[in-house]
Amino acid sequence: MDSESSRSVDDALTRLKDVPGGLLPILHAIQDVLGYVPPDAVPTIAKALNLSRAEVHGVVSFYHHFRTEKPGRHVLEVCRAEACQSMGADQLAVRIRERLGVDFHQTTADGNVTLQPVYCLGNCACAPSVALDGEPHGRMTAERVEALIASVGASR
Numbered sequence: 001m002d003s004e005s006s007r008s009v010d011d012a013l014t015r016l017k018d019v020p021g022g023l024l025p026i027l028h029a030i031q032d033v034l035g036y037v038p039p040d041a042v043p044t045i046a047k048a049l050n051l052s053r054a055e056v057h058g059v060v061s062f063y064h065h066f067r068t069e070k071p072g073r074h075v076l077e078v079c080r081a082e083a084c085q086s087m088g089a090d091q092l093a094v095r096i097r098e099r100l101g102v103d104f105h106q107t108t109a110d111g112n113v114t115l116q117p118v119y120c121l122g123n124c125a126c127a128p129s130v131a132l133d134g135e136p137h138g139r140m141t142a143e144r145v146e147a148l149i150a151s152v153g154a155s156r
């Protein structure tokens with residue numbers, strides 16, 4: 001881990017290690033700052049919480065939300081849950097993957113956009129939904145998602 005990452009992990013542990021059930025808030029706090037949970041932070045987190053490395057690793061890998069690789073400059077999340085699927089999310093995902101030239105959990109070659117699946121953004125009434133850098137966008141069509149991708153400068 002570089003020094004910035006170490007500082008962020010230490011800061012999250014200092015603030016939250018004594019909170020009951022603090023593991024999830026700690027992981028969220030680290031990802032909020034760094035964009036991911038560095039795998040080499042797992043031993044530090046485990047030691048601070050008196051857990052095994054396997055327990056911490058298990059939680060990180062259980063939740064789709066947590067990333068273990070540094071993301072691109074922007075993160076595009078595409079909802080794959082039921083309400084969005086019934087409104088064409090699968091076809092939309094195909095278009096987005098073709099457009100970006102990456103699959104889910106991958107980052108474009110220029111490091112600009114990471115594509116992530118997500119299972120409900122709480123925006124079901126406006127399905128199909130995506131979120132760009134955490135901001136939800138609903139009633140997505142191929143045209144609207146193209147505009148969104150273009151807004152972060154993703155080249156074709």
Ligand code: FES
Pocket residue numbers: 079080081082083084085119120121122123124127129
């Ligand atoms: S199912 Fe997609 S936002 Fe809820």
